[in-house]
Amino acid sequence: xxLKKITYTNRRLHIHIGLLLVLFIWLFSISGLLLNHGDWKxxxxxxxxxxxxxxxxxxxxxxxxxxxIIKNILLQLNISGEVNNVKMNADSVDFSVSYPGxxxxxxxxxxxxxxxxxxxxxxxxxxxxxxxxxxxxxxxNPSTTxxxxxxxxxxxxxxxxxxxxxxLSVSSWIMWYKIRKEYAWGxxxxxxxxxxAIYFVILLRS
Amino acid sequence: MKKYYPSxxxxxxxxxxxxxxxxxxxxxxxxxxxxxDYINNRxxxxxxxxxxxxxxxxxYDTSDLQTAKNIIKKLGVKGEIDFxxxxxxxxxxxxxxxxxxxxxxxxxxxxxxxxxRKEEGAFRATNFLHKMPGPHNAKLRGNSFFxxxxxxxxxxxxxxxxxxxxxxxxxxYFLKVERKLGWVSILVGxxxxxxxxxxxxx
Numbered sequence: 001x002x003l004k005k006i007t008y009t010n011r012r013l014h015i016h017i018g019l020l021l022v023l024f025i026w027l028f029s030i031s032g033l034l035l036n037h038g039d040w041k042x043x044x045x046x047x048x049x050x051x052x053x054x055x056x057x058x059x060x061x062x063x064x065x066x067x068x069i070i071k072n073i074l075l076q077l078n079i080s081g082e083v084n085n086v087k088m089n090a091d092s093v094d095f096s097v098s099y100p101g102x103x104x105x106x107x108x109x110x111x112x113x114x115x116x117x118x119x120x121x122x123x124x125x126x127x128x129x130x131x132x133x134x135x136x137x138x139x140x141n142p143s144t145t146x147x148x149x150x151x152x153x154x155x156x157x158x159x160x161x162x163x164x165x166x167x168l169s170v171s172s173w174i175m176w177y178k179i180r181k182e183y184a185w186g187x188x189x190x191x192x193x194x195x196x197a198i199y200f201v202i203l204l205r206s
Numbered sequence: 207m208k209k210y211y212p213s214x215x216x217x218x219x220x221x222x223x224x225x226x227x228x229x230x231x232x233x234x235x236x237x238x239x240x241x242x243d244y245i246n247n248r249x250x251x252x253x254x255x256x257x258x259x260x261x262x263x264x265x266y267d268t269s270d271l272q273t274a275k276n277i278i279k280k281l282g283v284k285g286e287i288d289f290x291x292x293x294x295x296x297x298x299x300x301x302x303x304x305x306x307x308x309x310x311x312x313x314x315x316x317x318x319x320x321x322x323r324k325e326e327g328a329f330r331a332t333n334f335l336h337k338m339p340g341p342h343n344a345k346l347r348g349n350s351f352f353x354x355x356x357x358x359x360x361x362x363x364x365x366x367x368x369x370x371x372x373x374x375x376x377x378x379y380f381l382k383v384e385r386k387l388g389w390v391s392i393l394v395g396x397x398x399x400x401x402x403x404x405x406x407x408x
Contacts, residue, residue: 015374015388017391019375019378019388020398022392023396025368025371026368027399032364033361039344100406100407101407127407131403131406137239137240142243142246145243153405154402157402158236159236161236162233162236163237165233169227169229176219186220189223190224190226192224193225193226193227197228197230198227200352200356201231201332204352205306205325205331
């Protein structure tokens, strides 16, 4: 009785989690293909990028630490995003602010009280590509965590989609096991899938 | 349309079972990529002892890649050759396998070879596979047999995943019992998806 209830709930969850995630699955699938096929001409983005340069006068109050300085600059410029590549100098600061499809390289000169923004904006293909990889991770400093709320939210949803897909995979095995006599080729399909995964993840390096 | 139901169901089931272990690779790697710090603390990379050896002659060839291929063949190293650096005094490049990196550095004057190896483990192997072939170093990528196969496999998994999601919608639509709640699931998905993209992209 309990087993029947578990398999019934499992099936229902498989259907509804799958439907809930379908748009996310399409997004990550298509953007994954774009990242692996940089030679697809229709999806080129770098050549179509828009570059704008803006110079703004700015006032940096004294006595602030590096984080406060950057926050202050962002506030004055009225921009937000994930901040990275920070380089602090005695009389200037350089950093970039990004969100999917946009990168803003900012140079602020304290002495001249000016801020130079070099902004790159990508087309829809570029936005899709950056959505796939936008998790606030810093390759050179893995201990850094995202510093923008929306990066954290997006990273959390990436985790959610991954966990959802893990559930869809495992639940499919349970669903198939119940009807394995009618679908006997399932043994073969699952075995081939597992052997392939084991080969790439474990056997190749041993 | 309903006449296609049995065949779509069979294809959904078989393709789903076939790619499910590979989907697990991509999903686990997402968690690894998003929580690198945790993985680094829990499963640190192991640096294996450095090997020093010598080759009688650098097997120069028509291109840097071909030369690097000849070198790893001579040294008995297997994997995907990554960025090749060469100047007057040395030639160096990493050779990659999922979860294992070998770095080769050859002194051009003495032909001395320094080989460093890193055992990165199964989690980083999924991470590596997720990123491959990827957008970088496209001219060099796919110079090993395993990478050529993985490239095809990664594409295949994505196309089948697209098929599975489309066929899943088809199969759900014919399940009258689940139709109402299914619409709710789709609607919640649309709201979450568009809401997130709206805030992220504007």
